[in-house]
Amino acid sequence: DAGITQSPRHKVTETGTPVTLRCHQTENHRYMYWYRQDPGHGLRLIHYSYGVKDTDKGEVSDGYSVSRSKTEDFLLTLESATSSQTSVYFCAISGVLAGVDNEQFFGPGTRLTVL
Amino acid sequence: TQLLEQSPQFLSIQEGENLTVYCNSSSVFSSLQWYRQEPGEGPVLLVTVVTGGEVKKLKRLTFQFGDARKDSSLHITAAQPGDTGLYLCAGAEYGDKFYFGSGTKLNVKP
Numbered sequence: 001d002a003g004i005t006q007s008p009r010h011k012v013t014e015t016g017t018p019v020t021l022r023c024h025q026t027e028n029h030r031y032m033y034w035y036r037q038d039p040g041h042g043l044r045l046i047h048y049s050y051g052v053k054d055t056d057k058g059e060v061s062d063g064y065s066v067s068r069s070k071t072e073d074f075l076l077t078l079e080s081a082t083s084s085q086t087s088v089y090f091c092a093i094s095g096v097l098a099g100v101d102n103e104q105f106f107g108p109g110t111r112l113t114v115l
Numbered sequence: 116t117q118l119l120e121q122s123p124q125f126l127s128i129q130e131g132e133n134l135t136v137y138c139n140s141s142s143v144f145s146s147l148q149w150y151r152q153e154p155g156e157g158p159v160l161l162v163t164v165v166t167g168g169e170v171k172k173l174k175r176l177t178f179q180f181g182d183a184r185k186d187s188s189l190h191i192t193a194a195q196p197g198d199t200g201l202y203l204c205a206g207a208e209y210g211d212k213f214y215f216g217s218g219t220k221l222n223v224k225p
Contacts, residue, residue: 043215090157106157
């Protein structure tokens, strides 16, 4: 299994509070991704990183920010959580961005509930 | 709007039956992937297809990439309870990252 962990695994928080989710990898992969998964929507990309301090937006980036200060860590922050951000969040890593050699390895997920 | 549409959304069948899951788009993809996800876990890659018309087999699973590289199908022969899970397709447009479909939830009853 790829060495990728997420913390926390479960979190319940209140509307308006800041929340930070952490993704940690031991594979030294260049690309890291944050997705959210909701029923009927599959996986939707929030943000991704293509190197230390290099990040870009995905399709559902509003309300989220990210940071990558080290190769191994990718943080997702909800500055002021809303109930619409209740979801399961997955981190993924890959050696390349796309193409035949792109295999994304996923973490175990973080279940976030915003009350 | 979802870039990739999967059908059906849900499928419940008996062990031993055959099934096909479809992944369709109006976009042309440079490559397309299929993932399987079990409850409480992250998705795991099954296959990547890159050539129009390509067919790949993985034991009882057959994957096909459409000639125009806009669609793909996954066929499972003689389904088993261990095939139960969420099947996701993901397509990459040229030079871009992968985008996922909405998924097909398969339940194979013993």
